[in-house]
Amino acid sequence: MTAFVILHYRAVEMTRTCVERIQALDGSKHIVIVDNASPNGTGRILKEEYAGQDNVTVLLNEENAGFARGNNLGIRWVCTHLPAQFTVVLNNDVEIRQKDFIVRTEEIYKEDPFDILGPDIVSVFSGIHQNPKSLKGCTLDSVRKKRANVKRSTHPILLLLSSGEKNSPLLWKHVQRRRRAKQCIDVSVPAKNVVLHGSCVIFSERYLKSHPEPFYPKTYMYYEMEILEWMCRREGSVVRYDPSICALHYQHEASRQELKSIIRRSKFVMDxxxxxxxAAEELILETGGEERV
Structure with missing residues (x-):
């Protein structure tokens, strides 16, 4: 069996579509929807709608716990209640079109067992392949440099520029291509021990047996996958990317917003x-991991 954990917040139609697409996949599956305390009551609506489906479970979180703790709740439920060989954590705006996705994942594991696996993820918004996110994991130095850069980026003018970049497919594609070209990322070949994109991540049962809540809980949103790769690197867990499985990510597909709301969103992201x-800096210092392992 393969479990699918979907984090839900407000966008009920998007979650319904995601569930329908997963149900259409071949193979044994169970879907766990984690409602992150949606203020519009859609979590309870989903719980009522799927009450009669044996392979769908809806969990109602008492608070909006963000990405890491919200997904950890669903993964912990899977580890406690299901004999799942794999647990796929995916955003509700991700579409898996390969009907044999589950079978392909099983075959990949048989050929070369992994702890965490990432598929080829294509952004519908920009056309960019989002995996691997990076070929190199973070270090104490890189975390500190990025933090300093992000601090500078919270200036209102820079927030406006950042907002414009993220809402223009052409500009966003150009920026992302430049960043990825610097790393010489080849998305057509498998890779090992890389930073994966968080919109679709596959955990093996062997990894979750010792890590039933794999995401670092001191984050609310963003940088979770860099921290996860860092923890895996330290303990020798296998993180892989394989382009033979793929997914579409409907990133930034929401309708255009007014300028003020766009800037507000960018400020939220930066914060x-x-x-x-x-949190990443504190974790590295607490574990004495100043150098890459």
């Missing part, structure tokens, strides 16, 4: 990222 980088 969350700063908090996550602070």
């Amino acid at each position: 969350c990222l700063l908090d996550s980088l602070t």
Whole structure:
């Protein structure tokens, strides 16, 4: 069996579509929807809608716990209640089109067992392949440098520029291509021990047996995958990317917003990222991991 954990917040139609697409996949599956305390009551609506489906479970979180703790709640439920060989954590705006996705994942594991696996993820918004996110994991120095850069980026003018970049597919594609070109990322070949994109992540049963809550809980949103790769690197866990499985990410597909709301969203992203980088720095220092292992 393969479990799918979907984090839900407000966007009920998007979650319904995500569930329908997963149900259409071949193979044994169970879907766990984690409602992150949606203020519009859609969590309870989903719980009522799927009450009659044996392979769908809806969990109602008491608070909006963010990405890490919200997904950890669903993964912990899977580890406690299901004999799942794999647990796929995916955003509700991700579409898996390969009907044999589950079978392909099983075959990949048989050929070369992994702890965490990432598929080829294509952004519908920009056309960019989002995996691997990076070929190199974070270090104490890189975390501190990124934190300093993000701090500078919270200036209102820089927030406006950042907002414009993220809401223009052409500009966003150009910026992302430049960043990825610097790393010489080849998305057509498998890779090992890389930073994966968090919109679709596959955990093996062997990893979750010792890590039933794999995401670092001191983050609310952003930088979770860099921290996860860092923890895996320290303990020798296998993180892999394999382009033979793929998914579409409907990133930034929401309708255009007014300028003020766009800037507000960018400010929210920066604030969350700063908090996550602070948490990453504290984790590295607490574990004495100043150097790459």
